[in-house]
Amino acid sequence: MITGIGVDIVAIKRMEKWILNPSLIERYFHPEELAYVKINGNLSAPSLAARFAAKEAFGKALGTGLKGLVLKDIMVKNRQNGQPEIVVFSSALKALGESSANRVHLSLSHENDNAIAMVVLEYVKT
Numbered sequence: 315m316i317t318g319i320g321v322d323i324v325a326i327k328r329m330e331k332w333i334l335n336p337s338l339i340e341r342y343f344h345p346e347e348l349a350y351v352k353i354n355g356n357l358s359a360p361s362l363a364a365r366f367a368a369k370e371a372f373g374k375a376l377g378t379g380l381k382g383l384v385l386k387d388i389m390v391k392n393r394q395n396g397q398p399e400i401v402v403f404s405s406a407l408k409a410l411g412e413s414s415a416n417r418v419h420l421s422l423s424h425e426n427d428n429a430i431a432m433v434v435l436e437y438v439k440t
Contacts, residue, residue: 317415318435320374322367323428329359329366342366344389344403363429364422365390371420371433372400376413383409390420398422400433416440 332338339348339357343365351361369388373380387406392398400418402410410418415435422431 315437316434317413317437318375318377318433320371320376320433320435321430322370322374323430324363324367324370326359326363326424326427326429329363329429333357333359333362342369342385344386346391347389350391360424360429364424364431367429367431368398368400368420368422368433371431372402372406372418375415375418375433375435376409378409390422410435 332342339362343362347362347365348357351358351365366385368390369383369385370380372388373383382405384405387403389401389403390398391401398420400420402418413435414437417436417438419434419436420431423429
């Protein structure tokens, strides 16, 4: 049963500006995310924008927004087949546990000036 859906869009230019401020980037992104999105030693603005959109979409799917969430506690990574997934820690793990969901689905895309993410929260009876 689907328990929540969230969608967010982020302007890639916004991330291009953020990249110039390492403390800002480190505040919002998990170290593993930053390591993954480095291309030739530089951070990829489209990839960061998609990941930031995923964090916002996750909060929307919870129905709480980002209230009480530490953004570094929401990590976007890719499975071996390339499919993106959300891994949650601390504040985000607590929020997910307090929701009725036990599965998180994520889709990311970016083109030209924007990146978008969609998160679907689901409860699956085990």
